[in-house]
Amino acid sequence: MTVAPLMRAITYDRYGGSDVLQLTDRPEPRLGPDSVLVRARAASVNPVDWKVRAGYLDALMDVQFPVVPGWDVAGVVERVGQDATEFEVGDEVYGYVRRDWVHGGTFAELVAAPVRTLARKPASLTFEEAAAVPLAGLTAYQSIERAGVHAGQTVLVHAAAGGVGQFAVQILRARGARVVGTASARNHDHLRGLGAEPVEYGDGLVDRVRALAPDGVDVVLDYGADDLVGTTRALLADGGTVASIVEAAARTELGGHLVWVRPSTADLDALTRLIDDGAVKVDVAQVFDLADTAAAHDLVAEGHVRGKVVVRV
Incomplete structure (x- = not known):
């Protein structure tokens, strides 16, 4: 043998x-x-x-x-x-x-x-x-695709300084979207460097986002929100959508999408182009x-x- x-x-x-x-x-x-x-x-x-x-x-x-x-x-x-x-x-x-x-x-x-x-x-x-x-980048890319984000939209990204969130912020900016991202204060300068407008998470989050986007946001991308249902209902504009990688309520209560990342050569190739063009840093x-x-x-x-x-x- x-x-x-x-x-x-x-x-x-x-x-x-x-x-x-x-x-x-x-x-x-x-x-x-x-x-x-x-x-x-x-x-x-x-x-x-x-x-x-x-x-x-x-x-x-x-x-x-x-x-x-x-x-x-x-x-x-x-x-x-x-x-x-x-x-x-x-x-x-x-x-x-x-x-x-x-x-x-x-x-x-x-x-x-x-x-x-x-x-x-x-x-x-x-x-x-x-x-x-791969996993974090694909998660960000596929959730953005599922939400149908396009240029000119305002997107709220929960946990924007995390492994997935950082990719999402950069992909969104490359698409021409405006990004408001939740993060702790110590990560705000980093998020500004990626092109996001940072806000502190926790009590008062809705008011802080409204100060930046008085008419609400077009898309909510959830990579770790404290109160996804409450904040989304308070901030999502009419006709907007939500996609989450952690909360089934995004689909069952908010009518949006629950995303489980999938292997995909085509999506990795899309990320490769963004990276080699300098639009996405790792x-x-x-x-x-x-x-x-x-x-x-x-x-x-x-x-x-x-x-x-x-x-x-």
Whole structure:
């Protein structure tokens, strides 16, 4: 019997805190006909990663232990599947490698990625920067698409300084929209630099937004609002819409959209164009080594980091 070569990967074999994450030797992944084998150079941590690890999404997602966590990756194509004609060996790629179950993720030296989850890496980015883009960037892009934002509209972005919010602000500005973004005071200068008009969240938010937009806003994008239903009803202009990545009430009570990000080569290509044209910048907060993935998870779980946390593979 042939023994599969081994690779280094982060794994966990049960739900729990960051202490369940271990650096282990795992068999190299098998390569399906519509996939490519990516030699990972970097991966990034998203809030969903530690929530899956803790078991909070068990009712929503099938999990097969041991799990290699992570969905974001940037690296170089090492081998191509029999029907994976979209890429060649040596191509620099990045992607949101999410399947319908949780098992073989991106915190590993080698990642078997379906071609539908990948795109060519932006030429202007390092691998660490590119790994910070896919999940958060696609979430922002797809929620904006779902809301149908166009030039001249005023958009309220909740949690505008977060990983998704920063991408959304820049994509919206590139579309010619006016952006009002909620954030803590310490992030206001940063948001102004991205082209948003910042407002403090919390009590009095409606009045502060009305001071900037007396007629209300055309679109509400929710990446972490305290009171989505109340503020939206108070601020959304007639004919406006709301899209949320966290609150089902956006759809059930407000008649808007609940968005769950999907892998998409076409949408990644759109982000690549915005990045390489200079319209979207990538904010990497901190880079960890693969062996320190637990510390990276802990930092993201604290909820106060601005920008993306990346692991160098």
